[in-house]
Amino acid sequence: EMVRDGANLSPENKAKLVAMNAKLEGLFSAFSSKLLGDEKLYTFVTDKAELAGLEPGFVASLAAAAEANGKPGQWAIKNTRSSAQPVLQNATNRALREKVWKAFVSRGDNGNANDTNATIADILKLRQQRAELLGFPTHANYRMADTMAKTPENAMGLMMKVWPAAVARAKEEVADMQAIADADAKAGKGVKLTIEPWDYRFYSEKVRKAKYDLDESEVKPYLQLDKLTQAMFWSAGQLYDLGFRENTGTVPVFDPKVKTFEVYNLKTNENVGLIYLDNFARDGKRSGAWMTTYRSQQTLGGERNVLASNNNNFTEGAKGEPTLISLDDATTLFHE
Template identity: 40%
Template sequence: FKRVNNVYQKKDSLNLTSEQERLLDKTYKRFVRSGANLNAEDQTRLREINKELSTLGITFSNNILNENNAFKLFVDKEEDLAGLPEWFRQSAAEEAKAAGQPGKWLFTLHNASRLPFLQYSENRPLREQIYKAYINRGNNNDENDNKENIRKIVSLRLEKAKLLGFDCYANFVLDETMAKNANNVMSLLNNLWSYALPKAKAEATELQKLMDKEGKGEKVEAWDWWYYTEKLRKEKYNLSEEDTKPYFKLENVRDGAFAVANKLYGITLTKLEGIPTYHPDVEVFEVKDADGSQLGIFYVDYFPRSGKSGGAWMSNYREQQGDTRPLVCNVCSFTKPVGDTPSLLTMDEVETLFHEFGHALHGLLTKCEYKGTSGTNVVRDFVELPSQINEHWATEPEVLKMYAKHYQTGEVIPDEIIEKILQQKTFNQGFMTTELLAAAILDMNLHTVTDVKNMDMLAFEKEAMDKLGLIPEIAPRYRVTYFN
């Protein structure tokens, strides 16, 4: 640190390039934020905090993984499958068979199983069961319970922030971002909330009307949202995922993302065989620049499996630096191929593939002298820019016509389906935005507290959501006990 500090104090007289200056600034701050300027006693305490936090973080994540894998909803009566599309029944039958219960159907908490179940199942009690299992992960007062873990994590983070001269953990983290502080973040989130919540309430009213038509006298609950939204989508746009999915064969969508990158940046991706990978599902591509020079190697791992985290992300096995090119991967959890049916993606999954590939492009196209500034080593609230720009291409009509071809006939997606896809882009966005913002605001609330003693995490969550006026039909996308 003395050596870095020495350079940092003299930086104005060193004629540094902007990249060198950025790297020096980041390196200096990393030392300071790691406690290099603290006295010996405070450094010792910081070490203890960091050690405890890393152990708690692993325990917290493992508990969620255990909860995800522990829940198994076996269905043995065909009438309990009412409403479920054939492809989904087939995949559930294969899951049950793999779990040693042939002749049954198995549903789990993984997105590729839970979401279609909530969307299509006519069996309301089973929808309730799978939904409640999902939102109560880490909150079952058993060996996977996370309530005390999250309380300790929040408490230790606050102590760490105070040791390093900040009033709360949020301001400690945000000091290293474009947003700069919690006030700026909260004014953005609250502004968005003022638009999102009324939209979500209007959507709930629409769903209730749809439910009332059935004459059962039932009230819309959280586990009904996906099911009636799917019905409403059909009614409003006469478009169901069953209409779009045949055009979104995984390999075609991926080729579409590659083709867009070729048009925008002149790069090509070519599949490589015989490269060692950690699982048979992983595929490998060589990425070349327009002049034929190698930009990097790209790995894709698209399907869920036991022990693999859900969700989607981009990562590096090796980062770019000078002449060393990067090894980049995209990991996702898309529906697996079943029998003769290939992996067919939902609209959401199509955008996810383009989004994560946007991150991959950020990592692959970078040209820097230093690892610390290359690729996605940028501030956290900038890192989403390339991915969000890239996902916008996914539904551009010109782009859809490049890749959206029927997996059986090869027919290009018809204009009327494209029109409906574009019309429904804001459909259900009240719900989507509200559940996401609720989680973001909950996260900010947790990390702007200045006293954590005896904090009851669930009571804290409830109070935060009540204060926002979050409606009972929507839960925050991530609750405190599974907010990875």
């Protein structure tokens, strides 16, 4: 590993490697900042009728977002996955789905101050130079060298074994969606259309309802974030003998909506660590979900407990209302 990271390089080349790594870190940071810049943008809706199909609680949160951005009486859909996904899945207004989808997939590719194309080109160029400095023909070879695949060719070989079946299944799914869209048009329930990317989630739900009589909107009221958090903690107790005591307000946090919990051993009551629950989307926070360990457990040189966080981008419920999340988001919460 040390050799792979440049231990055998000459002093001159080690200095080059350090400079390359530093420049790459700067480029990665710039890329993230630009992406976040586009995720701060909103799609504003002025006619509530355009939001048909969306859940009342979600619509209320969009109204609150618009008011917070100086546009009371409107609805604001933020350009993040957590805001875009419910629209793509539930909005009956196809034009709105298209607008939201195109805004989301175009993040960093709009020719504005947040455009990442030049940044990506610089990253690719530097990665290639670093790979060659370390004795690899490409960055892909460098990345694969310490993995089970070992080479880019092996990785691609595995992908191509899966690819035909994956494509065939995707075509089957789209055919199922198209059949429902055609039936709706024939019955006068919609216009004739060809399934496009912004239709995928919407018609996937229709297929699920038709095939399995499963409607996620009927399940979601049972997926209350606070209750799911309790269930997550209960599961950790059953599996790992871990207990959780909320101590929000006694520990410094990086956002007022972050909750904190002391983690302890249920059998011994011994402190194990601290977990931060950072559940809600906000400006400056990247999309997606992840876990982070700020400090790992250690006994060498004295006991040191764990500081960790579970990070999501859920849309907070309207004031006085519980936060409800989708089944996918519930799975993500437990996964992280």
